[in-house]
Amino acid sequence: MHERIIRQIRRLILELVAKSGFLCSVYYAFRSGSFRREHRGVLYGGLKHLKEARDPSAYRYILRRNIHLLEKGLLMRTRRDAFALDYIEETVACYTRTFEFGRASPELVSELELQWASDVLARYFEVAGPHPTVDRLRDRFGAVRATAPKRGPTAVPYARGDAVPSPVEYENLLELARRRRSVRWFLEKPVPREMIDRALAVAALSPSACNLQPFEFRVFDDPELTQMITAIPTGTGGFGHNIPAIVVLIGQLHAWFGEEDRHLIYIDASLATMAFLFALETQGLSSCCLNWPDLKPQECKMTGLLGLDPGERVIMLIALGYPDPQGLVAYSQKKPLSELRSFNNTG
Numbered sequence: 001m002h003e004r005i006i007r008q009i010r011r012l013i014l015e016l017v018a019k020s021g022f023l024c025s026v027y028y029a030f031r032s033g034s035f036r037r038e039h040r041g042v043l044y045g046g047l048k049h050l051k052e053a054r055d056p057s058a059y060r061y062i063l064r065r066n067i068h069l070l071e072k073g074l075l076m077r078t079r080r081d082a083f084a085l086d087y088i089e090e091t092v093a094c095y096t097r098t099f100e101f102g103r104a105s106p107e108l109v110s111e112l113e114l115q116w117a118s119d120v121l122a123r124y125f126e127v128a129g130p131h132p133t134v135d136r137l138r139d140r141f142g143a144v145r146a147t148a149p150k151r152g153p154t155a156v157p158y159a160r161g162d163a164v165p166s167p168v169e170y171e172n173l174l175e176l177a178r179r180r181r182s183v184r185w186f187l188e189k190p191v192p193r194e195m196i197d198r199a200l201a202v203a204a205l206s207p208s209a210c211n212l213q214p215f216e217f218r219v220f221d222d223p224e225l226t227q228m229i230t231a232i233p234t235g236t237g238g239f240g241h242n243i244p245a246i247v248v249l250i251g252q253l254h255a256w257f258g259e260e261d262r263h264l265i266y267i268d269a270s271l272a273t274m275a276f277l278f279a280l281e282t283q284g285l286s287s288c289c290l291n292w293p294d295l296k297p298q299e300c301k302m303t304g305l306l307g308l309d310p311g312e313r314v315i316m317l318i319a320l321g322y323p324d325p326q327g328l329v330a331y332s333q334k335k336p337l338s339e340l341r342s343f344n345n346t347g
């Protein structure tokens with residue numbers, strides 16, 4: 001009886017509050033602190049983004065985004081003579097300082113990424129203009145590029161081509177997807193790091209908003225550390241002790257400035273995860289994603305153990321290893337196509 005009254009009061013409150021975004025904010029301000037960590041993470045990430053705009057060791061997101069925008073400008077079918085005028089100065093400055101920084105600390109700057117930036121900028125200055133801003137920056141950029149070593153093929157937009165058929169047949173992919181199931185029982189056998197790296201090489205090719213790739217796979221294969229990590233989330237009860245390796249997938253909120261993009265860490269990291277899982281499976285390794293609930297005790301433990309800042313959010317964990325052939329796997333029937341999709345928003 002008592003329970004029923006409480007539930008009814010709760011329903012009435014929610015009915016009232018759910019009518020407006022403002023009331024929801026008031027509700028959460030007083031009723032629950034659930035969103036506080038996310039709010040702090042988003043603001044902290046935005047602040048870090050602004051600070052990094054002045055830090056050549058940390059420009060990567062700004063450079064990546066701007067070079068991505070330039071590539072999009074270059075591949076437009078009706079390309080404008082002068083585009084990117086509002087960010088080309090920032091891009092050249094960012095490239096120049098990253099280049100100089102890379103000379104002093106080569107281990108902190110990806111050569112391939114710098115070459116991509118350089119090649120795209122070079123192509124931009126080949127085709128853009130005339131315009132006073134473009135012309136002024138062309139020489140400045142040219143002087144830096146002239147001193148840059150050239151490695152590998154030119155990294156600029158290229159014609160897609162249609163001659164090469166897909167190397168993977170649909171049936172193979174379907175079979176791989178059927179074979180990948182969440183596995184919770186693993187053999188007591190170390191996972192070779194090269195296999196994890198090979199799977200990550202596939203994951204790295206996943207799409208991400210503005211190609212920012214705002215995530216990091218922190219892999220643990222040391223038995224003691226693995227057990228410490230495995231014990232933190234809530235969803236490993238009963239099988240956590242037999243997990244030979246675990247990934248903590250971290251989203252980096254400082255890839256953007258604004259809160260409107262806060263969801264992208266989850267999308268981008270999840271897309272990479274799916275590719276990672278498939279790539280593990282092709283090598284005979286299995287996996288199980290593990291939920292990361294936004295709960296204070298768990299957040300505190302993980303943040304402390306991994307040394308995360310508030311803008312680095314755990315997205316999920318991924319247990320992996322050689323599957324135990326005797327271990328049972330849930331059947332996990334999938335929903336039918338009729339529930340999965342609609343065309344033109346009709347039933």
Ligand SMILES: Cc1cc2nc3c(=O)[nH]c(=O)nc-3n(C[C@H](O)[C@H](O)[C@H](O)COP(=O)(O)O)c2cc1C
Nearest residue numbers: 180181182234235236288289290291292316330332
């Ligand atoms: C984001 C996410 C969180 C998950 N969390 C857990 C978890 O905490 N514990 C667990 O045993 N399985 C977890 N799973 C695995 C799901 O239970 C599993 O994917 C689902 O039942 C479908 O089964 P399948 O992966 O074999 O297709 C998680 C999966 C995802 C994608």
